Amino acid sequence: DLRKPLAGRRAVVTSGPTHEPIDPVRYIANRSSGRQGHAIAAALAQLGAEVTLVSGPTRLPDPPGCTVRHIETAREMLAACEAALPADIAVCAAAVADWHVAGPSDRKLKKDGGGPPALELAENPDILATLSAPGGRRPALVIGFAAETGDVLAYATAKRARKGCDWIVANDVSPGTGTFGGSDNTVHLIRADAVESWPTMTKEAVAARLAEAAAAYFERI
Ligand code: C5P
Numbered sequence: 105d106l107r108k109p110l111a112g113r114r115a116v117v118t119s120g121p122t123h124e125p126i127d128p129v130r131y132i133a134n135r136s137s138g139r140q141g142h143a144i145a146a147a148l149a150q151l152g153a154e155v156t157l158v159s160g161p162t163r164l165p166d167p168p169g170c171t172v173r174h175i176e177t178a179r180e181m182l183a184a185c186e187a188a189l190p191a192d193i194a195v196c197a198a199a200v201a202d203w204h205v206a207g208p209s210d211r212k213l214k215k216d217g218g219g220p221p222a223l224e225l226a227e228n229p230d231i232l233a234t235l236s237a238p239g240g241r242r243p244a245l246v247i248g249f250a251a252e253t254g255d256v257l258a259y260a261t262a263k264r265a266r267k268g269c270d271w272i273v274a275n276d277v278s279p280g281t282g283t284f285g286g287s288d289n290t291v292h293l294i295r296a297d298a299v300e301s302w303p304t305m306t307k308e309a310v311a312a313r314l315a316e317a318a319a320a321y322f323e324r325i
Contacts, residue, residue: 108152109319114191115153116243117145118198118231120160123176126223127209131176134199138162140249140289141197143311145170148193151315156188160198177204178228185231193318194243196232196269199251204228236268245321246270247314250294251277260294271295273314293317 119141123131142164145157149169157170158181166172173184178200185194203225213221232248246269250260253276260274272294277283281290290304293314302313 109323110148110193110315111152113153113193113322114188115145115148115155115193115195115318116158116185116188116191116235117141117148117155117170117195118158118181118185118200119145120162120164121199122160122178122181122201122228124178124201124204124228125176125208126205127211127213129212132201132203132205133161134201136160136162136199138164138198139287140307140310141195142167143308144195144197144314147308147311147315148195148318150312151319153193153315156184156191158184158188158198177201178231179204182229182231182234185235189241189243191243192322193245193247194235195247195314196235197249197273198231200231201228230267232269233267236270238268244325245318247318248272250274251283253278257292257294257299260292261299264294264296271317273310 120138121134121136123133125131145155146167149155155170157172175181175184206224206226236246248267248269250263250272252259256274256276260272264272274292288304289307289310291302293300
């Protein structure tokens with residue numbers, strides 16, 4: 105593809121899980137593979153965008169043509185995103201942990217006979233909502249994801265409004281769909297005034313189509 109419709113545009117993409125430390129050797133995490141987010145970063149770069157991918161720990165190689173910032177925690181992810189601004193496009197595809205451990209131990213917790221430790225959790229920043237907040241540095245096009253298990257369109261539409269983002273890519277992650285860690289995805293693109301339901305395709309194809317939609321958005325404004 106020799107067309108570079110996103111040349112001169114900057115994009116920041118989040119991908120993968122976050123790891124939230126409990127102590128120096130243990131953490132809280134989730135099963136996100138990072139495949140969809142990494143594919144989106146590559147697809148935006150392919151269309152000519154200058155892409156910063158902010159990635160939690162994954163088993164994936166860095167996608168070609170992107171600057172990659174490797175982080176572990178949600179708070180590090182937010183800081184790396186903010187450092188990548190200004191940007192025209194933000195895509196939040198990461199599965200960010202909702203909570204971190206308040207005051208993680210700086211020594212390995214021991215089984216000392218006193219029973220299991222109680223972990224106190226504290227809320228993580230919402231990166232999508234933060235990037236969507238009005239202000240001079242808000243990217244013109246902010247895209248979030250919504251992984252739902254039933255009533256996908258209703259929940260995702262409500263999420264778009266609550267987060268303040270422009271578009272939501274909604275997918276059904278009910279057990280049996282194979283979306284988590286799988287190669288395919290079935291998504292709906294939810295904008296302010298329209299919902300498009302896309303056929304099941306590979307995560308790379310979803311990424312390419314989303315990057316084309318972003319390019320079309322900038323052609324229109
Ligand atoms: O609230 P929920 O996790 O369902 O929203 C999903 C969307 O919000 C995804 O785009 C995800 O990347 C983003 N998100 C975020 N920071 C959080 C939680 C979710 O950017 N702390």
